[in-house]
Amino acid sequence: MAKILIADDEPEVLDFCRFSLQKLxxxxxxxxxxxDLIGKIKSxxxxLLILDVMLPGMDGYTVQLQMAEDGALSKIPVIVITALKPAESLFEKFPQVAxxxxxxxxxxxxxxxxxxxxxxxRK
Incomplete structure:
Protein backbone atom coordinates (compact mmCIF):
# COMPACT_ATOMS: atom_id res chain seq x y z
CA MET A 1 0.00 0.00 0.00
CA ALA A 2 1.39 3.39 -1.02
CA LYS A 3 0.84 6.76 0.61
CA ILE A 4 -0.51 9.27 -1.91
CA LEU A 5 -0.71 12.99 -1.18
CA ILE A 6 -3.37 14.78 -3.26
CA ALA A 7 -3.07 18.58 -3.54
CA ASP A 8 -6.07 20.32 -5.13
CA ASP A 9 -8.14 23.29 -4.01
CA GLU A 10 -11.42 21.97 -5.43
CA PRO A 11 -13.31 19.71 -2.98
CA GLU A 12 -15.04 17.99 -5.92
CA VAL A 13 -11.69 16.99 -7.42
CA LEU A 14 -10.45 15.70 -4.06
CA ASP A 15 -13.67 13.68 -3.70
CA PHE A 16 -13.28 12.31 -7.23
CA CYS A 17 -9.65 11.32 -6.63
CA ARG A 18 -10.53 9.70 -3.30
CA PHE A 19 -13.39 7.74 -4.92
CA SER A 20 -11.19 6.73 -7.87
CA LEU A 21 -8.30 5.52 -5.73
CA GLN A 22 -10.09 3.94 -2.75
CA LYS A 23 -10.41 0.62 -4.51
CA LEU A 24 -6.62 0.52 -4.97
CA ASP A 36 3.09 24.86 3.45
CA LEU A 37 2.72 22.03 0.91
CA ILE A 38 6.49 21.43 0.87
CA GLY A 39 6.39 21.02 4.66
CA LYS A 40 3.46 18.63 4.35
CA ILE A 41 5.33 16.58 1.74
CA LYS A 42 8.37 16.40 4.05
CA SER A 43 6.30 15.36 7.07
CA LEU A 48 3.36 9.75 -4.87
CA LEU A 49 2.10 13.33 -5.16
CA ILE A 50 -0.95 14.23 -7.24
CA LEU A 51 -0.49 17.96 -7.81
CA ASP A 52 -2.90 20.54 -9.19
CA VAL A 53 -1.27 23.42 -11.07
CA MET A 54 -3.57 26.17 -9.78
CA LEU A 55 -3.34 26.13 -5.99
CA PRO A 56 -3.82 29.03 -3.58
CA GLY A 57 -0.78 29.96 -1.51
CA MET A 58 1.77 28.42 -3.87
CA ASP A 59 1.07 27.19 -7.39
CA GLY A 60 1.91 23.68 -8.51
CA TYR A 61 4.77 24.80 -10.75
CA THR A 62 6.53 26.52 -7.84
CA VAL A 63 5.97 23.43 -5.69
CA GLN A 64 7.50 21.30 -8.45
CA LEU A 65 10.50 23.64 -8.77
CA GLN A 66 11.16 23.43 -5.03
CA MET A 67 10.81 19.66 -5.05
CA ALA A 68 13.27 19.38 -7.95
CA GLU A 69 15.86 21.35 -5.95
CA ASP A 70 15.52 19.15 -2.84
CA GLY A 71 17.40 15.85 -3.04
CA ALA A 72 14.86 13.79 -1.08
CA LEU A 73 11.75 15.40 -2.59
CA SER A 74 13.06 15.14 -6.15
CA LYS A 75 12.69 11.36 -5.93
CA ILE A 76 8.92 11.47 -5.27
CA PRO A 77 6.96 10.80 -8.47
CA VAL A 78 4.37 13.43 -9.37
CA ILE A 79 1.15 13.30 -11.36
CA VAL A 80 0.18 16.81 -12.43
CA ILE A 81 -3.54 17.51 -12.85
CA THR A 82 -4.62 20.66 -14.61
CA ALA A 83 -7.25 22.45 -16.63
CA LEU A 84 -4.47 24.41 -18.39
CA LYS A 85 -3.49 22.88 -21.74
CA PRO A 86 0.07 24.34 -21.89
CA ALA A 87 0.96 22.72 -18.55
CA GLU A 88 2.25 19.52 -20.15
CA SER A 89 5.16 21.29 -21.84
CA LEU A 90 5.89 23.24 -18.63
CA PHE A 91 6.24 20.09 -16.55
CA GLU A 92 7.86 17.69 -19.03
CA LYS A 93 11.36 18.92 -18.09
CA PHE A 94 11.01 17.45 -14.59
CA PRO A 95 12.06 13.78 -14.52
CA GLN A 96 9.89 13.04 -11.47
CA VAL A 97 6.70 14.08 -13.31
CA ALA A 98 5.28 10.71 -14.28
CA ARG A 122 6.66 7.72 -17.22
CA LYS A 123 4.18 8.91 -19.85
Missing part, protein backbone atom coordinates in the same frame (compact mmCIF):
# COMPACT_ATOMS: atom_id res chain seq x y z
CA UNK A 25 -6.22 0.40 -1.15
CA UNK A 26 -3.73 3.25 -0.91
CA UNK A 27 -3.35 5.57 2.07
CA UNK A 28 -4.65 8.97 0.87
CA UNK A 29 -3.75 12.35 2.37
CA UNK A 30 -5.44 15.50 1.03
CA UNK A 31 -4.48 19.18 1.08
CA UNK A 32 -6.33 22.13 -0.46
CA UNK A 33 -3.59 24.76 -0.55
CA UNK A 34 -0.07 25.14 -1.84
CA UNK A 35 0.84 27.05 1.29
CA UNK A 44 4.02 12.87 5.27
CA UNK A 45 6.75 11.36 3.05
CA UNK A 46 4.32 10.24 0.33
CA UNK A 47 5.18 7.63 -2.27
CA UNK A 99 2.18 12.04 -16.03
CA UNK A 100 0.16 15.19 -16.75
CA UNK A 101 -3.61 14.68 -16.74
CA UNK A 102 -5.89 17.31 -18.26
CA UNK A 103 -9.13 17.94 -16.38
CA UNK A 104 -11.60 16.40 -16.69
CA UNK A 105 -10.04 12.95 -16.62
CA UNK A 106 -11.63 9.57 -16.00
CA UNK A 107 -11.36 7.47 -12.88
CA UNK A 108 -9.73 4.75 -14.98
CA UNK A 109 -7.11 7.14 -16.38
CA UNK A 110 -6.23 8.39 -12.90
CA UNK A 111 -5.89 4.83 -11.57
CA UNK A 112 -3.72 3.91 -14.57
CA UNK A 113 -1.49 6.97 -14.05
CA UNK A 114 -1.10 6.09 -10.35
CA UNK A 115 -0.12 2.48 -11.15
CA UNK A 116 2.39 3.69 -13.76
CA UNK A 117 3.89 6.33 -11.45
CA UNK A 118 4.27 3.90 -8.55
CA UNK A 119 5.90 1.32 -10.83
CA UNK A 120 8.39 3.88 -12.13
CA UNK A 121 6.90 4.31 -15.61
Missing amino acids: SHDLVEVQSGQ EKPD SVLSKPFSSERLAEAVREALSGS
